[in-house]
Amino acid sequence: MSNRTIKKKSSHFHVKTALRLEALEQLTDEINVLDCYHGDGKIYEAVSKQKKFDLLGIEKNESRSIFKVLRGDNLKIIDEIDLRKFNVIDLDAYTDCTNLLKKIIPKLTRKTLIIYTMIINRMAGMPKNLIMNEVAINNKIKTITNKFINEKWAAFLKSLGVETYKEITFSENCFLKKYGYFIVKSCKNIEKMI
Numbered sequence: 001m002s003n004r005t006i007k008k009k010s011s012h013f014h015v016k017t018a019l020r021l022e023a024l025e026q027l028t029d030e031i032n033v034l035d036c037y038h039g040d041g042k043i044y045e046a047v048s049k050q051k052k053f054d055l056l057g058i059e060k061n062e063s064r065s066i067f068k069v070l071r072g073d074n075l076k077i078i079d080e081i082d083l084r085k086f087n088v089i090d091l092d093a094y095t096d097c098t099n100l101l102k103k104i105i106p107k108l109t110r111k112t113l114i115i116y117t118m119i120i121n122r123m124a125g126m127p128k129n130l131i132m133n134e135v136a137i138n139n140k141i142k143t144i145t146n147k148f149i150n151e152k153w154a155a156f157l158k159s160l161g162v163e164t165y166k167e168i169t170f171s172e173n174c175f176l177k178k179y180g181y182f183i184v185k186s187c188k189n190i191e192k193m194i
């Protein structure tokens, strides 16, 4: 038996790929991507079939990417990178990208497209034995917490200066998955998106 690890493709792979193709259309100049949660780079491999760009990946684990990848923790590596080289910063996190966003946005000095994945476990903190299969109650919890999370997320982005963003949200089991993008002109000047 082979002991080669088979990595699963990102969930919503096609949605994420299409979102990136759409987001990159916002840029008219050469595209330079800093992909902070690079994995095996499968999404940008798919994007590269339709769009031309340069890319540097950051990945904490071993990567079988076709792109150049720096290995390590993005929160540390980001401090060593000259962000002026990039006009796209991609944060395709498994869970929470807020720490990296908080670090990156104040450093931006040029027009930059930020693409993100933000996944929130709406049941986090709820004791397992209380998460039962009562459909009506669970639906109520979903609706209330989704609304609360959406408001909190919008307030978080606003605190960074981001008023407008394009986003698609999936509500799945215990998770709220947000895929989106916005443009920052420079740290104090976030461009409105149409």
Ligand SMILES: C[S@@+](CC[C@H](N)C(=O)[O-])C[C@H]1O[C@@H](n2cnc3c(N)ncnc32)[C@H](O)[C@@H]1O
Binding pocket: 010, 036, 037, 038, 039, 040, 041, 042, 043, 044, 058, 059, 060, 061, 072, 073, 074, 075, 092, 093, 094
């Ligand atoms: C959703 S996957 C990314 C998939 C990838 N965009 C693709 O196209 O295949 C998230 C990746 O981020 C990596 N990761 C998580 N935390 C990280 C960190 N602090 N620094 C660097 N990479 C990290 C994980 O190992 C995982 O490969």
